[in-house]
Amino acid sequence: MKEITAAAPLQDINKRIATRVRALRTEQGMTLEALAARCEVSRSMLSLIERGESSPTAVVLEKVATGLGVMLATLFEDTAAAPSPISHGADRTSWRDPQSGYVRRNISPENFPSPLQIVAVTLPAGARVAYETAAREVTTHQQIWMRDGAIELTLGNVTYRLGPDDCLAMQLDQPTTFRNRTRKAAHYIVVIATDRSRTARK
Template structure:
């Protein structure tokens, strides 16, 4: 199954499991009912910003949308099996590194963020706090958390709670690559 088909099924199943209609999820997220419907039917490729809004509305992290629920939890996820997704708006690529486990408190994601790219998330408070750390492996990043701008260089690590608006900008001439560790 390709990643967009997985996202379509996952969002639909999570919405239904939460007892939310399309209208109710639209009201919670600010994403239009028609857009949610198109995403759930795999007729539209959602951007990272839209996926983040849907995840927050469902009480999850963005990484949770990419996870696979399995009956068994294998401790090893091979590189070739790690889900990879490309944001059609910003051009960033995310690879979910963590083995599928519905009960894992820690998830790891690798991100390749293109030179000059920007993205902003309107994340607000969640029922369950989501904490993340970003470790910059290559390149430069400017990460804004609320009103604070952090200018990151290779090797820097930033920890914060996803409870306010965040923005990412790669001011450099090369792609930035970083690891995100998410705890919820």
């Protein structure tokens, strides 16, 4: 596993995110101003992200992804990689959120057309990540499978406590907060499924 550290690889992942965001925006014919209005991220920040000159937080990237109509995991895909039905552990790259320190790693094969995405996450002891996006244009389901440790997951106004081997099924239509109140890192798998044949509830 290639892990992103404070050295040169961080710049590489920021360039990958930059390329992905710029390509997705261009494909949809959106200006920076239009995307800024959709995702509530400033035009100046979006410009920095697209130039690879910023280390955006997970919360900011999630807003950008929602504005582009994709899942957060999509922004970490390598557009230069040829689509393949298989991914190898040695080829995967981890990304660390500069705000919370949480680490995520795409598990699913890159650029392969599928309604499913699998992501492995490590949430450090005491860390908290709060995604502010509510309803999405595309119906999106997510399941969290705890592998080790424990977290609290708040969906809207409801809080779930997950321990080892617990699995939570949910629809992404409300703000979501992940919190690790323990002194031990939590490890879990996220499975995301999008149904573009149905429109999410507003």
